[in-house]
Amino acid sequence: MKGEEMLLLENQLCFPLYAVSRLVTQLYTPLLDQLDITYPQYLVLLVLWEQDSQSVSDIGAQLLLETNTLTPLLKRMEQKELIQRTRATDDERKVLVSLTTRGKKLKQKAPCIPQALIAGMQDSPLTAREVEAFRRTLHKMLEALRSSTAPVHGG
Amino acid sequence: MKGEEMLLLENQLCFPLYAVSRLVTQLYTPLLDQLDITYPQYLVLLVLWEQDSQSVSDIGAQLLLETNTLTPLLKRMEQKELIQRTRATDDERKVLVSLTTRGKKLKQKAPCIPQALIAGMQDSPLTAREVEAFRRTLHKMLEALRSSTAPVHGG
């Protein structure tokens, strides 16, 4: 492909990636509003529902988010009483993040959220094969880019 | 898939989409820094390089960005003398955005940017077929979600 063609918006890979990511967030927002959480906060809950009581860095390693992004985000979640933050006793440098009763309960209302993406695509639904190929490519890119971009979390 | 399984980070589609999008931005950042622009500013330039002199709303329609996001972004680009903003004479409600000489010149240095994504994936490169399938799925999602989420630009 020539330099000229590479700069056409239509030929970009980065733009539709960026746009779809934002559109998914927009699709989820009304549902997340009902739970009084934001999209990154929902991701934090996903991580904690899977494994409770993790350090800030552990959460960041899974979500590829820096601590300076997570700290204020977690503080807001603590204010809403979704999580608790306590210093670890064995290593007091660490802050352990754990779910409150309220945070655990939200899990029951959560399964409708990933389903909203499927529902939002009803007009032209993806085949199971298409979804699998898409997911595999995304994870391939995730791994490749994790090592390319400045590694922070032992990548 | 059961409710429990749907909430595993591994089974999410939204998370890798979100993460890869951020990683691509991170990959581009050092290159964009050399041009003294940010990632969304780069997208605006892509649009204007393709067709100069467009209204704020026209740009927003292509990038799926609201005017309240674009206005301050374009003001910063105007300060850097990459673009000019002038009221349209036929309809003074519209603000026409056009490239300056400086903005046009940047196009020559830009082709290396989309190539950085290919280069950043060298460890486990995608096949041409894989890229095509990925792009097709992304555009399919883009169209489906554009009609699902609150349409603003006549979608």
Add this chain to the structure above:
DNA sequence: TACATTTGTATCGCAAACGATACAATCGCC
């Protein structure tokens, strides 16, 4: 002309996202 409606742009406030940097606790070594 008067006035409401529509269309388009600008402003404000909040929540990310991240680089740079400061700060605190711990660990290793002596």
Add this chain to the structure above:
DNA sequence: GGCGATTGTATCGTTTGCGATACAAATGTA
């Protein structure tokens, strides 16, 4: 114990992204 290095957390400033809202110009109706 003392002290520098390491590790982890918190703060600051800038840029996006968007809802809500204010404002300006054009349009429609009478």
